[in-house]
Amino acid sequence: MREESTRRGLFAGILRDPASSSPLPPSDAPIGVLVSGSGQDVTVRRYGASAGLTATAPVAAKAEELPYGWALRPGDLVVIDETTPGGPVAVTLHRNVRGTVTQVADDRITVNGQVCLLDPRTLHYEGMAGEPSAKPLAQPLKAGDSVTLECFDNRVDSTLTVHFMRRLRQAA
Numbered sequence: 001m002r003e004e005s006t007r008r009g010l011f012a013g014i015l016r017d018p019a020s021s022s023p024l025p026p027s028d029a030p031i032g033v034l035v036s037g038s039g040q041d042v043t044v045r046r047y048g049a050s051a052g053l054t055a056t057a058p059v060a061a062k063a064e065e066l067p068y069g070w071a072l073r074p075g076d077l078v079v080i081d082e083t084t085p086g087g088p089v090a091v092t093l094h095r096n097v098r099g100t101v102t103q104v105a106d107d108r109i110t111v112n113g114q115v116c117l118l119d120p121r122t123l124h125y126e127g128m129a130g131e132p133s134a135k136p137l138a139q140p141l142k143a144g145d146s147v148t149l150e151c152f153d154n155r156v157d158s159t160l161t162v163h164f165m166r167r168l169r170q171a172a
Contacts, residue, residue, distance in 0.1 A: 033155050034076045034090060037063060042072060042090050044080055061088035068121050070163065075156025095160055098148040101171075104141050109149070109162065116151050116160040123164040132164065144171025 032044035035058055042063045059080055063072050072078065078090040099112035108117050123132035141147070146169040151160035 030080050030082070031093070032059065032078050032080045032090065034072050034074055034078055036074055037072060040065070044078060044090050046080070047077070059088055061090040062086065064089055064091045066092060068123070070121060073154060075154040077153045077155065093153060094150045094163060095153040096148060096150055097160065099146070101141055101143055101145045101147055103143060109141065109165070111147060111149060114160070116149055116162045118162050122162045125164065125166040127167070139170060141167060142171060145169065
């Protein structure tokens with residue numbers, strides 16, 4: 001678990017320069033797109049300038065273990081960590097969406113115009129709580145609430161799927 005949190009820390013800022021409006025990673029980042037997978041064995045295609053390092057040959061890697069039954073899907077963005085002793089590891093990248101909720105449905109949430117899919121496994125945090133809510137939030141999310149979402153970014157179907165969300169402030 002410590003290795004996983006260290007790896008996340010190494011790649012935390014890689015996806016997006018705050019000054020940039022592009023959701024794409026920098027062209028020299030060790031980013032890949034998951035092509036296929038079976039269990040923890042995955043194949044990753046390098047993305048951007050990092051693809052030039054190996055003439056775009058796919059990379060066989062082990063997928064990072066994800067909690068709560070989540071699994072990588074073809075098209076998900078990953079960082080290829082080649083520093084691990086057992087070989088390359090495909091580390092899941094997340095895209096953060098932060099702002100005011102404009103719409104909420106059972107299967108999606110819209111924040112500042114960005115539509116993100118919800119899943120039964122999506123974890124909900126209230127305020128600065130360190131643990132997710134074990135039951136539905138006492139006050140359901142609604143338009144006007146301020147939230148931050150951590151999403152899987154899938155390039156095949158152009159979706160963002162909320163892995164976890166944190167309500168920062170309830171609407172008045």
